[in-house]
Amino acid sequence: MEAELSDPQARIYAFINEYVREHGRPPTNREIGGAVDIQSTGHVDYHLTILEKKGYIRRERKKSRGIILMHSEPRGLRIEGTIAAGVPLDIYPDARDTLDLGEHTREYVLQVRGQSMIDDHIADGDYVLVDRDAAINDGDIVVATHTVATADAGAATLKRIYKEQDRIRLQPANSTMDPIYVSKAEWDHEWEVQGKVTAVYRRF
Amino acid sequence: MEAELSDPQARIYAFINEYVREHGRPPTNREIGGAVDIQSTGHVDYHLTILEKKGYIRRERKKSRGIILMHSEPRGLRIEGTIAAGVPLDIYPDARDTLDLGEHTREYVLQVRGQSMIDDHIADGDYVLVDRDAAINDGDIVVATHTVATADAGAATLKRIYKEQDRIRLQPANSTMDPIYVSKAEWDHEWEVQGKVTAVYRRF
DNA sequence: TACACTGTAGAACGTGAGTTCTATGCTTGC
DNA sequence: GCAAGCATAGAACTCACGTTCTACAGTGTA
Structure with a gap:
């Protein structure tokens, strides 16, 4: 060319x-x-x-x-195609596209500790990108903080959020762990959503 | 400030x-x-x-x-700290640091299809960043291609690589799948390593 | 009231910087 | 050997652009 x-x-x-x-x-x-x-x-x-x-x-x-x-690769990475993680029979289609790792400008980063989101394949040591301003929908993974001055004050946790009738369910993605239930009143006064997880990043 | x-x-x-x-x-x-x-x-x-x-x-x-x-965030994202994915008792330490998503300049991107790396928490739809030039060590996740002109020619697969006595083992991270064994001779002539996975990225 | 601070305009100076033109060596192929 | 093409130097021209200075008006504070 x-x-x-x-x-x-x-x-x-x-x-x-x-x-x-x-x-x-x-x-x-x-x-x-x-x-x-x-x-x-x-x-x-x-x-x-x-x-x-x-x-x-x-x-x-x-x-x-x-x-x-020109061609000053705009911080994007070429997506060469898809790859089979399964049987080695699949091929590269040419799904020409660009993965823009620079698109995350509003987010901040937290490094994950623990195994509670492991069933969602968010592992210990992974980085999650958290958007403070994104709209929260049922089933989203959020960073929630308990703000009242108790022993675990300021404690933050990573969970999927579900609004139920009279309470909020904070659901870990780990079959060995139980969800946390918070009443609507308590939720409004004692909890704060720090943001929604928009991406996961892991380095090897 | x-x-x-x-x-x-x-x-x-x-x-x-x-x-x-x-x-x-x-x-x-x-x-x-x-x-x-x-x-x-x-x-x-x-x-x-x-x-x-x-x-x-x-x-x-x-x-x-x-x-x-100044502060023109140089394509890096602030790491605010760590977050507990487990019990909500952990706190934010201030592990002030920067996650530089722009550091990947040599890599290209493949989107993963299939479940064979699921035990390593690389899921269907995830993006893997692949470095063509990185040194390959035992246990690394690599993109390997079978190059001979057979039915599955050009087929690429994502596996962990292990060098054994007289053969190469391509190990999926999925307990329901068996490893692929390739003899040294066959490996040298019929297979090609396209690169090593250096990072995983997932969008929600 | 007077002083300090901020926001604004206008003009002028000197150099920064893109552009244009003329000339001159080098190769390389016909 | 000569034309064509590339690489290079030097000088000159014209704006572009950062800087400096003077002046003045509004607002708040001592």
Whole structure:
């Protein structure tokens, strides 16, 4: 697809990428020249024109630092396809798409301790991304805190939430554990929902 | 920590953030003025000086578009602490740290189908991040492909890998499934490891 | 009332920075 | 050997852009 880059062009392109990463803004033509040892700004412009023609960059004419990097992978990761965790007979379909790990901007992160959500495959050591502002629906996994000043004050727990007739059920995903029932009154006054789990992340 | 922002300062700060997100470079003082309806560039400079004093931005003096956003969360997410998935008696310790979802640059993504890694809590629909270049060790979860031209050619599978005496064991994490054994010779010629799973991601 | 603080406008200065033009070596293929 | 193409230098031009200075109006406080 893309035309090959000559050596000076490749160096310039690499420098622009590096400069943007480091400074949060594109370099000027003179800064590029200084970095790749080109004395003339006109000469830099010449190479930029080629880079533009080859599709590596775009430029906003007459604007300072007007270089726009194309293909600057926007913090997304390519989804190559699906993979069989089962029998090795399935193939890669080309479900071309992008997984944007940067889409989580409102969330904060908690690291999970314990086994109570294990049946939902949230394991000890996993990270959960919690959205403070999301709407809570029945069956959502939430972070709930008991706020009254008792022995377990400030205690937070990770559970699925279900609104029943006169009470709230906080349901662990672990068959060996019992749900917690909280009356509506107690719920309103003594408990607080810190947010809803929108994603799980695990490192190996 | 941070001083409050006055209305014009908040508008300017918001505009800078938005502009950077959209254009990949900071705005000029005149562009800021145009956006927040300030006629004088000196006036914009006045507000920027305050924003700098209050710690919201830094500036590289005399450089065009020299505004540097502080706290521009560098695609990382704050880890607020740990949370008990078990009994609601545990508390938030302040394990202040940052989870950098942008650290995955070499990996590509596959979406998992099937249940064969379920005992490792990799569920149907989860995304696995696969590193092509990582060193493979015993017990790692890998993407393996059978490359010979048979019925299941090109088939990829997600398994834990173990090197045994004269064979390779591809072990599913599902007690109802049996491991696949591959002889060393067959392994070298007919199989290919596409990479090692470095992380798991699940959206709700 | 006077002083301090914030918000605003206008103008002017000096340099930053994109652009354009002319010239000159290098290869490489015909 | 000559044309074509790439890489390079230097200079000049024209705005873009950060900075500085003066002035003034509104608001709150001592």
